[in-house]
Amino acid sequence: xxxxxxxxxxxxxxxxxxxxxxxxxxxxxxxxxxxxxxxxxxxxxxxxxxxxxxxxxxxxxxxxxxxxxxxxxxxxxxxxxxxxxxxxxxxxxxxxxxxxxxxxxxxxxxxxxxxxxxxxxxxxxxxxxxxxxxxxxxxxxxxxxxxxxxxxxxxxxxxxxxxxxxxxxxxxxxxxxxxxxxxxxxxxxxxxxxxxxxxxxxxxxxxxxxxxxxxxxxxxxxxxxxxxxxxxxxxxxxxxxxxxxxxxxxxxxxxxxxxxxxxxxxxxxxxxxxxxxxxxxxxxxxxxxxxxxxxxxxxxxxxxxxxxxxxxxxxxxxxxxxxxxxxxxxxxxxxxxxxxxxxxxxxxxxxxxxxxxxxxxxxxxxxxxxxxxxxxxxxxxxxxxxxxxxxxxxxxxxxxxxxxxxxxxxxxxxxxxxxxxxxxxxxxxxx
Amino acid sequence: xxxxxxxxxxxxxxxxxxxxxxxxxxxxxxxxxxxxxxxxxxxxxxxxxxxxxxxxxxxxxxxxxxxxxxxxxxxxxxxxxxxxxxxxxxxxxxxxxxxxxxxxxxxxxxxxxxxxxxxxxxxxxxxxxxxxxxxxxxxxxxxxxxxxxxxxxxxxxxxxxxxxxxxxxxxxxxxxxxxxxxxxxxxxxxxxxxxxxxxxxxxxxxxxxxxxxxxxxxxxxxxxxxxxxxxxxxxxxxxxxxxxxxxxxxxxxxxxxxxxxxxxxxxxxxxxxxxxxxxxxxxxxxxxxxxxxxxxxxxxxxxxxxxxxxxxxxxxxxxxxxxxxxxxxxxxxxxxxxxxxxxxxxxxxxxxxxxxxxxxxxxxxxxxxxxxxxxxxxxxxxxxxxxxxxxxxxxxxxxxxxxxxxxxxxxxxxxxxxxxxxxxxxxxxxx
Numbered sequence: 001x002x003x004x005x006x007x008x009x010x011x012x013x014x015x016x017x018x019x020x021x022x023x024x025x026x027x028x029x030x031x032x033x034x035x036x037x038x039x040x041x042x043x044x045x046x047x048x049x050x051x052x053x054x055x056x057x058x059x060x061x062x063x064x065x066x067x068x069x070x071x072x073x074x075x076x077x078x079x080x081x082x083x084x085x086x087x088x089x090x091x092x093x094x095x096x097x098x099x100x101x102x103x104x105x106x107x108x109x110x111x112x113x114x115x116x117x118x119x120x121x122x123x124x125x126x127x128x129x130x131x132x133x134x135x136x137x138x139x140x141x142x143x144x145x146x147x148x149x150x151x152x153x154x155x156x157x158x159x160x161x162x163x164x165x166x167x168x169x170x171x172x173x174x175x176x177x178x179x180x181x182x183x184x185x186x187x188x189x190x191x192x193x194x195x196x197x198x199x200x201x202x203x204x205x206x207x208x209x210x211x212x213x214x215x216x217x218x219x220x221x222x223x224x225x226x227x228x229x230x231x232x233x234x235x236x237x238x239x240x241x242x243x244x245x246x247x248x249x250x251x252x253x254x255x256x257x258x259x260x261x262x263x264x265x266x267x268x269x270x271x272x273x274x275x276x277x278x279x280x281x282x283x284x285x286x287x288x289x290x291x292x293x294x295x296x297x298x299x300x301x302x303x304x305x306x307x308x309x310x311x312x313x314x315x316x317x318x319x320x321x322x323x324x325x326x327x328x329x330x331x332x333x334x335x336x337x338x339x340x341x342x343x344x345x346x347x348x349x350x351x352x353x354x355x356x357x358x359x360x361x362x363x364x365x366x367x368x369x370x371x372x373x374x375x376x377x378x379x380x381x382x383x384x385x386x387x388x389x390x391x392x393x394x395x396x397x398x399x400x401x402x403x404x405x406x407x408x409x410x411x412x413x414x415x416x417x418x419x420x421x422x423x424x425x426x427x428x429x430x431x
Numbered sequence: 432x433x434x435x436x437x438x439x440x441x442x443x444x445x446x447x448x449x450x451x452x453x454x455x456x457x458x459x460x461x462x463x464x465x466x467x468x469x470x471x472x473x474x475x476x477x478x479x480x481x482x483x484x485x486x487x488x489x490x491x492x493x494x495x496x497x498x499x500x501x502x503x504x505x506x507x508x509x510x511x512x513x514x515x516x517x518x519x520x521x522x523x524x525x526x527x528x529x530x531x532x533x534x535x536x537x538x539x540x541x542x543x544x545x546x547x548x549x550x551x552x553x554x555x556x557x558x559x560x561x562x563x564x565x566x567x568x569x570x571x572x573x574x575x576x577x578x579x580x581x582x583x584x585x586x587x588x589x590x591x592x593x594x595x596x597x598x599x600x601x602x603x604x605x606x607x608x609x610x611x612x613x614x615x616x617x618x619x620x621x622x623x624x625x626x627x628x629x630x631x632x633x634x635x636x637x638x639x640x641x642x643x644x645x646x647x648x649x650x651x652x653x654x655x656x657x658x659x660x661x662x663x664x665x666x667x668x669x670x671x672x673x674x675x676x677x678x679x680x681x682x683x684x685x686x687x688x689x690x691x692x693x694x695x696x697x698x699x700x701x702x703x704x705x706x707x708x709x710x711x712x713x714x715x716x717x718x719x720x721x722x723x724x725x726x727x728x729x730x731x732x733x734x735x736x737x738x739x740x741x742x743x744x745x746x747x748x749x750x751x752x753x754x755x756x757x758x759x760x761x762x763x764x765x766x767x768x769x770x771x772x773x774x775x776x777x778x779x780x781x782x783x784x785x786x787x788x789x790x791x792x793x794x795x796x797x798x799x800x801x802x803x804x805x806x807x808x809x810x811x812x813x814x815x816x817x818x819x820x821x822x823x824x825x826x827x828x829x830x831x832x833x834x835x836x837x838x839x840x841x842x843x844x845x846x847x848x849x850x851x852x853x854x855x856x857x858x859x860x861x862x
Binding site: 031034035037056064067068071072073076077079080081082083086088089090091093094095097099101108110113114118155158159160305 | 440462465496499500502503504506507508510511512513515517519520524525526528530532535540542544545589590591643699790810815
């Protein structure tokens, strides 16, 4: 682009680039930490960004407020829950704006209803429906950086609606998309996304770049660093996300964390690289097997219909080859839903028509994830071999284009994760 | 009124009578107390009222939030201060609504911006400018009682504005006026307004009824039970106010507290009754005397102009008879402003032209208040005699139609209050 091009650019694109910086609860846990976070914002402002800061409630505050609500009335009205709980982010937004002002950064706070950030009517777990950026744009043009209370918006009933736990990440991504921000930096208490949980595998390494699809699989499979919903949103709106530590020296523009972006934007040579980007695991699994189910059309609906009606999510499903008109059907649910699932299935025994039921909540799920799998043949075979070499029996298998999950006895979980991490060249030494 | 009249009444007047119930910080200090307050609301709902409950922040919460703001940035932006501090009332409003729901009372919370309750732009000390009751009316018609966050509204800039400390009383009275409520009950930690402070005079009695004008004088003179501003507002809009205890058994409709109302509404026989309704006092006084001030036109402006410019409130003013073109001028200020007032006067010595200055911060103000004074001649004379009998010298006198204040040495304050309380037949025994 020549300088003549730049001059010809309409005013909207000659705006300063925008950046969204999101700070979670521990990152704004007290006034000192708020100041530490504000200094990072000031650094990015100095680099020329118009910054929208998204803040959570101070650590512990949401729990305190939720505790009040539950203590008052266990059958709480979600609209009142939202009114009470949103106060946490409101306080942080004002304090962050004041701290930025003290550091010489012109800033003001915004509540969801002031923007407005409109949500669905589902109080307590609302979805963002529309973000009107006109008022924000105007204040940016006046030189005011924005501090936005995360986790909240305004419902169609003109009342405060919250997005559900972890919703501040979702707020941040949605606002980044609406503001056409260059990037959305999620500051947290870890310095990025790891190849697996470092508490389980000391050789785990930080991933510098990862594709949206891979991050989505890892988040769904139990990596807690980013909410599944926020990754989905980032992928849909193509907002590059970066996960990085509030407590380190670097800021987002130093690219010191894990960048989650479109596959086409990855600068590391993924194709020639590894088949697998990360190993995920979940202890929170239970297996249910129905023996000798009548193998007739509609049987799956008869099994899973009653579970879906009760909002029980079924994860892996395996149906064996039919013998003499009967089949065995195995599926997994989260341990939280395990007891309820069992009693629902028992109650529907007549309708489903099965001989007997076996169940096991002493299982775990191991998964390998990587877009490299597409071009690396034999990844599944290698995974099964690695586990076999360790004497680990595979009970259920489920795959997608960029993920393979297996169910194993829980006692083998740690061993399995370590073996897979090493076998797929993820250990720090082999990086 | 016949039953035919009742049927002919238009729908607006056939509405249930309305009641405003305001609970202060100690009355909603924890969940147990919120429930205690909610039970009082439920009782009034049972008596047929549409109730608007005005709540303060839970005791201690406002101080905590104000502390955060001051710790962050002493030169705080009042708009951010308001955003942070208003969160306290927001939390209580949600919790109160939930508690009412638990007790079977249909209710919802309202923030200032939802009503909307519009204020001036003076963030941190905003004035209420307009209350649109359309949305409240509609919800009342749907059977929903209202829980309104006190102390806050929305400014012309679409941002939360608070009314300043104690503003919840003002909210309550303004909302009572807008809703045309039958009465505004202020629930607090004392059971009414007393003839004087019971901590000073054990014979002090609770006043059952008092006129707005008297209450206004008592509030201005230091009775802390009601904010001056809220009494002014109640008087202007003729909203009967009742002060009563949250911790007693009775509710407002039992008329167990102190009713503050228009003189014409007083049912107790005030005319034949006592000249004096209450004795007020203030330790918070300091006296400044300018000796040999040039007695020329404009001298008062030269003295009080510089004080007014610095927002120093001058209370009592006495100017002696002029001798040979000079006069002595005495005035009082609050002890908080005393040092500043002295240095302002010293700095303006050239302009004012006075010989010397004497000051004394070891004084107190005693006042008697009563609409009965108008019809009882010789009340001032009696007050002076009572004090003289106790050997108490009067330094400055200031009067209004229904009030006489005198300045005395501080050491005589208690003795003076007790003597006046007894002499004007206010002791419990003589009631």
